[in-house]
Amino acid sequence: MVFLYILILVLIVAGIWASSCVRVIKQYERGLVFRWGRVQSAVRGPGLAVIAPVADRLQKVNLQVVTMPVPAQEGITRDNVTVRVDAVVYFKVVDPTQAIVNVEDYRFAIGQVAQASLRSIIGKSDLDDLLSNREKLNQGLELMIDTPALDWGIHIDRVEIKDVALPEAMKRSMSRQAEAERDRRARVISADGEFQASQKLSDAARVMADTPAALQLRLLETVVAVAAEKNSTLVLPFPVELLRFLEHARETPESVKPIRESAPQRSDDEQ
Template structure:
């Protein structure tokens, strides 16, 4: 009898042990247990720790509540500005409602992955290339909203979505590289131009100060000479006096205008009237020579020749000296030609020589005039 009781107790203990082993479950801290009893969902979610279920009747599913990192397969699409790109992304999500994650969708991971791919292609078609390259924050927010809207009913919450990489065609990469290089060159030119403008202003101010201080200009000249002499070359430097530069600057200042046209007109008038006056004087001398019996022909000729008719004297400017000399030479030639005309005094009588008709030289007694009958 005792043996039978011992055997029964042992069997009961063994049955209890088997039952305990079959019913015992351990839920980890990052998990939640969802129990289905005879295929029906029990709304009581098993918390982390030790728990028991009815063997054979109950079936418990553990759901991971951690944030899941899911890479999205690279999607190729055409942007709004007709550029073919290839974009890949990554999605961060976690389950917030374990029963819905098991009941509402067959595989919430696969569902989230497919939704992320379709949303990514939609974002590519609605965006420009510049937005994909520089305005990714806004695109990430748009992707998060597009994926999170249907995922809420699945018991899944989208934490964030990030665009990882944007792949461009090689031709587009070269074009963008040239554009970036041109933009950098433009900025460099603008910076250089601003620097030259500021430097020119400072140099102008320094030049003004040095022009007001001759000693500073001389010191600068000496500094330049020292700098050139310090170099190892065969250049010979001869300092140029600053005072000479100032003298040349004053000499190059425009002078007062001179009445050159009026002087030229006066000289031209004198040249035209000189031959007429000379001819008139010669005729007068020729007419008076036979009548003046008490005066010698040489004396009369000398008097006439010593008073030639000269036109009005005009003070010519310095730049008209050549013109004045030419007009004077013409006047002399005109007087010489007038001496050989009718009624003119013989050339020899004016020069103090004996004329061809037998007139004595200057200082000799003139011959007696023939007496009138």
Template sequence: MITIVVLIAVVAAALALVGSSVRIVTQYERGIVFRFGRVLPETRGPGLALIAPVADRLEKVNMQIVTLPVPSQDGITRDNVTVRVDAVVYYRVVDPVRVAVDVQDYGSAILQVAQASLRSIIGKSELDDLLSNRERLNQGLELMIDNPAVGWGVHIDRVEIKDVVLPDSMKRSMSRQAEAERERRSRVITAEGELQASQKLAQAAEVMAEHPAALQLRLLQTVVEVAAEKNSTLVLPFPVELLRFLERSTPAEARSGDPATVPEPTPAMTRPETNGAGTAESSAPAKPIVPAATHAAVQP
């Protein structure tokens, strides 16, 4: 009976010893074995890992890419603007032995380095670079974090600046600046359009001066466009050729209207009124008789 109890105890101890010497390492992990406190150079891959009971201790290291958000950091840019910037860091372990031996908590260490590097990059950059040239700033921030992380067995895959928070006064100033810039572009485009339109109108005027019929066709086209709008009133343009005809048919003296060119009335041109004695009395002022040629010239 005593032998059976001793045998059961031995089997239980053996099972406990075997259970303590078997470890399971997943696919995304690597096992670091410490034997009596000294790390073994070879790491244990995914699957079952056998270690010596009591003598060995297995530590697992995650080899996946870790996403580390960096809290918002307040800083002053090189052009003296107070901003608040946050970022995100993507890193992964490339040397599990150095991660387990050289640094106590590599995640916290990378976070502290990222915060300090972010504040440094804010002070070295201008506001326009933070808003429009983030790709270059991301590369610079990645190099600043990766330099100390390489010695810890960690590789920085990517660093991204997520958001830049500006003061309200700076937002209003930037809005006014953007509005003024859009107004300037609008005026420049309008001026260029006016210049091109004036050039085209000058060319059209030259063509119409050489071919007067083109002006008539343009007038008829305008009449058609006005009638197409279903207006109740139709305005007909006065022919320009008729005005030119009247101008050519009117003598220069009548067009000028100079009273010096009109001949003064002579005594023969007046009609005197006589009384009964046969003498001429001027009961009314004499009316000058306009020559027929002058009267005909006034009426076209």
């Protein structure tokens, strides 16, 4: 009976020892073993990892890509505009040993570097760059964060500026500027159209000057176009040349009649 109790006790102790010696490492993790405080060179891969129950301590490191939002940072741009800019950083651990040994908390460190770099980018950029040239700013921000992260075994995949918050007064000013720009473009386009139309009219006037009949045809076409509107009054200009022709035609019979009446008559003696 005593032997049975001893066997049960041994099994319990063996189970406790086995549970303290065996660790399960997931596929996206790596295990870093500390033996008496010293890091072992061999990094444990996914699966079962057996360690010494007292001497060893296993620390798991996640190798997945981490999405870290950067809180909105307020700053003054190079052209003296106050803005609030937030961003997001994508990074992952490429060297578990450096990520654990070289920095106390690599997530916190990356977050602080990202905030400081974002404020620096705001101070070095103009407002137009923040609004329209974000790709270049993203590359510069990624380079600024990646430089210290390399010593921590961290690789920065990408950095994206999400939103740029402007003061209400600046929004109204930009709205008025955009409206004025659209008005300017509309006036330029209208003036350009008038200029082109004047050139075409000048060419048409030269053609009609060489061919007077073309002016009459154009007049008739205009009359036809205006007459299509039944609710309009049509004022038709009468050519002066036609009036002169009618006047000349009316004066011709009157000038012939006196000539006939004033013809000399022969006397009876001459006959």
